[in-house]
Amino acid sequence: MAHQAQAEETGIRPGLPPLPPLGLRLSGTYAAFFLAMGIQVPYLPLWLQDRGVGPEAIGVALAVPMLARLVSTPLLGVLSDRLGRPKAMLVALALAAAGGMAALAVSVEFFGILVALAFTALAWMPSLSLLDSYTSRQARAGRADYGSARQWGSAAFLVANLVGGALLGLLGASSVVLMMLAGQLAYVLATFALPELPRPERRPAPVAGRRARLGLLAGIVAAALVQASHATLYAFATVNWKAQGYSLTAIGVLWAIGVAAEMGLFRFGTRLVVRFGPHALIAMGGVAAVVRFSAMAFDPPLVVLVPLQLLHAFTFAATFLAMVELVGRSVSEHRSGTGQTAAAWIGSILMSSANVASGPLWAALGPLAFLASAAVGLVGALAAILAARLQPHSSGSGG
Template identity: 85%
Template sequence: MVNPAGKADGRPAPAPPALGLRLGGAYAAFFLAMGIQLPYLPLWFQHRGLGPEAIGVALAVPMLVRLVSMPLLGLLSDRLGRPKALLVALALATVGGMGMLALSVDFLAILVTLAFTALAWMPSLSLLDSYASRQARAGRADYGKARQWGSASFLVANLVGGVLIGMLGAGSVVLMMLAGQLAYVLATLALPELPRPERRPAPVTGRRARLGVLSGIVAAALVQASHATLYAFASVSWKAQGYSFTAIGVLWAVGVAAEMALFRFGTRLVVRFGPHALIAVGGITAVVRFAAMASEPPLAVLVLLQLLHAFTFAATFLAMVELVSRSVSEHRSGTGQTAAAWIGSILMSSANVASGPLWAAFGPLAFLVSSAIGLVGALAALLAARLQPHSSGSGG
């Protein structure tokens, strides 16, 4: 009988040469385009003549589209049984979409090309997570160590992208995203294909245990959603406190460096303590972090609070991927990871919508709502742990 890793004697198949580097390269390439898109795409919209209302609609389109495409492509990945091939196909489709976007001028054309691009691009990260977690489950790679290069690449894209856009103008934003996505195509081509896994019963059985898995995913999504006000208004808050753009950039860089460190060593933590415990720690840390931010602390304290990003974001994210990996059969990995990301997208989108009115009404005190969301996430993680009487094996 051939095991999921592809060896007839039951042992894991040997890792292809430099598999860790290939996975790290795939994450790094993916986040090059993301590191340009998140901070700078609104400038490109403005360059194309879109007003504030139109920019808001344009930014909402990918968020809406991914709610449809994520679960569908997760099911497709599992049905095809060739995750690397699907990653390559989606990367090529995204290149085509970004190429069309670069040529789009009027508002309708921009919306259509954005929707097409998002269909392929937005679910790709969850499918890459599924691929990497399967390699980790077989003992051929370390998910956290590969994922850290995505964070590093995102930071580099933020910094270098700002310099290049300052030199080339806002019209270069989509072209830079396209260059990053072309790098991602090459990176996915370098990945080995996974063998089609056997159809096996899910590791988690019983209504109570399945409810525990769902509760754990919701808990992680809540802790992630507690960051919505941070992402939207932290820079605004810090600027109002009188900090320079350089200081603000350093604060964001500290947070990214902290998450990189956690990803690098996080596998040991999740194996030692389990995903539910890490999610709970992330939620409790969010309570402390955001409650402190509501008081507009001095710069030295803000640096310490940004270091907590390692737990509020990275540990929680790593734990959610691990929880899904432990809880679904390998032949349902794509479905499981995209479903978890879908739940996270809904909660984060809702928190994003709420953050604007909250900030307008309460200013920095809106971070107290973030703190409350983190607390609910921590409590949900503890509940999820109580619903899991069994002990799952680690997915690595």
């Protein structure tokens, strides 16, 4: 068994072609996961419309995966830690999500579509948090770099947006779920290529006590608030830019600049975490959100929008990376899956709340609704400072 685990980790398998290095396999796994995501986010509403689903029902259909994720994410995190086989859990969830997408592809009736969407989300959405847990454990063991692997998820998301749009023009809206399924099958293969991690010893958490737990919770909430500050951006930035007269090409470039910025941060983010610590990165992300969204509230020209989009490196990537690192430092290895999925669960709740609020705010205020986004980012920065003050600084605590 030990020889098999070593062979999987090194990629050397007697009598078989060697596997790529672990870092490359992890990068490929993130890329494969985000291929399907990069099709689903922009194009699934078109598929629903092609199935004859009306606007109000589309809103319901898109809400179902979010609700399903809130139910399954923490439960699957606990289950993964109880089983002690994170690679096997990733494979099982990838296969289940692929089955859900296959069922979705042949669904016609609205109820069947809702059931397929819910089943897919139950398995698919928590997979990213469990993959983050798996990768952070490999990183803490010195076998991989989380940021370097995660950047390829962002790259694949962008490629899927662009290539998916081109294929959609050729194949029609009915091809959307089939493209999602193709990406998911690639993710299934990628998870099979990962090595299984040994069951960790049950040890006390690196930080313990009521103050430390409160500090961890404050840090997670801080990162989740900065992430939630993007809700208005995701929902209405394209609408607003188009109203300002920017072409779809220019708008696409603006979004691509943001993705490129987050890739750059992920690429070198580990050095930043080591240098400044996760709390400082979250605070930087919150301050960047204040600057970014305060400026966007006043419809800045294109020459200003470009550097504002570059701030996505801090408002999104830095806070996400810092949250994963904060949980990894604060939670025992045998509870890594529980910790990462709990953080994702808190983030989902705050993002969902911000999404609900963004519509009425935009209807009432227009672009000035971005000032509310700036306020949420500011609260996130202040929460990060509070979390840093609550962090224990005793030897070995990670402080």
